[in-house]
Amino acid sequence: MNSRRTFIKQVGLASAAALVLPSYACSAPKKIVGLQLYSLREQLPKDVRGVIAKVAEAGYKEVETYGYSAEGKFWGLAPKDFKTLLSDNGLTSPSGHYGMDKFIVENNQDELKSYIEAANIVGGEYIVVPYLNEAIRKSPDDYKKIAAKLNEASAICKASGLKLAYHNHNFEFDKYGEVTGYDILLKETDPQAVQFELDLYWVVRSGNDPAKLFEANPGRFPMWHVKDMDKADHTINTEVGSGTINFKDIYKHAKLAGLQHFIVEQENFSMDPFASIKQSADFIKKNII
Numbered sequence: 001m002n003s004r005r006t007f008i009k010q011v012g013l014a015s016a017a018a019l020v021l022p023s024y025a026c027s028a029p030k031k032i033v034g035l036q037l038y039s040l041r042e043q044l045p046k047d048v049r050g051v052i053a054k055v056a057e058a059g060y061k062e063v064e065t066y067g068y069s070a071e072g073k074f075w076g077l078a079p080k081d082f083k084t085l086l087s088d089n090g091l092t093s094p095s096g097h098y099g100m101d102k103f104i105v106e107n108n109q110d111e112l113k114s115y116i117e118a119a120n121i122v123g124g125e126y127i128v129v130p131y132l133n134e135a136i137r138k139s140p141d142d143y144k145k146i147a148a149k150l151n152e153a154s155a156i157c158k159a160s161g162l163k164l165a166y167h168n169h170n171f172e173f174d175k176y177g178e179v180t181g182y183d184i185l186l187k188e189t190d191p192q193a194v195q196f197e198l199d200l201y202w203v204v205r206s207g208n209d210p211a212k213l214f215e216a217n218p219g220r221f222p223m224w225h226v227k228d229m230d231k232a233d234h235t236i237n238t239e240v241g242s243g244t245i246n247f248k249d250i251y252k253h254a255k256l257a258g259l260q261h262f263i264v265e266q267e268n269f270s271m272d273p274f275a276s277i278k279q280s281a282d283f284i285k286k287n288i289i
Contacts, residue, residue, distance in 0.1 A: 247284075
């Protein structure tokens with residue numbers, strides 16, 4: 001009876017999502033593994049061409065960028081040259097992490113437009129907000145203001161053919177009474193315009209269940225960050241499949257979530273980083289997707 005009731009509930013949620021988010025109705029997760037290049041932040045500045053080649057050799061087909069600026073570019077490469085480097089290695093970059101504090105606080109549209117220009121040259125689909133400075137997220141009202149700015153940024157992105165997404169850590173799940181900052185961001189942003197890149201590690205570490213987020217907000221999570229939780233020390237990452245998070249079970253909800261991009265990220269290593277990212281990619285392709 002419980003399984004039947006759950007099935008009926010999920011069908012109802014899927015139908016509702018199809019009305020609110022038309023793309024959700026026909027979406028199916030891609031069988032492609034991506035890598036957030038922040039994982040290799042120590043290696044990239046020293047040898048961007050060599051690192052990108054090794055990422056491709058490890059079995060990845062997509063990469064997510066981080067840290068772009070008009071001055072520093074993509075580790076010294078202009079967007080056009082970085083695009084060529086990716087293409088030469090059989091890679092694409094559908095998303096990138098771009099610092100948005102200046103837009104949120106100062107309404108700095110010039111910086112945002114520089115991100116949009118770079119993303120379009122590289123062939124991106126998403127501008128992703130990677131982090132919020134602690135000073136601008138201290139109350140529910142702060143999160144409401146942030147949500148309003150995300151709506152504004154999404155309209156600017158849409159005008160240039162891009163989409164906006166928000167990437168979480170665990171601080172968004174801190175409670176203000178009965179509500180969290182993440183609740184506010186989901187509720188106050190336009191579901192047609194602002195999507196979410198769900199970092200599964202941070203969700204689990206904060207004590208929350210990704211499946212419940214998918215059920216409550218179907219179709220709003222087209223990207224997942226996948227990094228496993230070390231069995232002995234939950235504050236550090238380990239290779240996917242070597243830790244405590246049951247990604248295979250979470251992946252059962254991929255269509256409900258609206259998943260399109262499955263992105264590995266690891267912030268610390270106990271082995272050679274290139275061996276590590278290959279181990280994660282191999283495990284995912286064999287056991288999860």
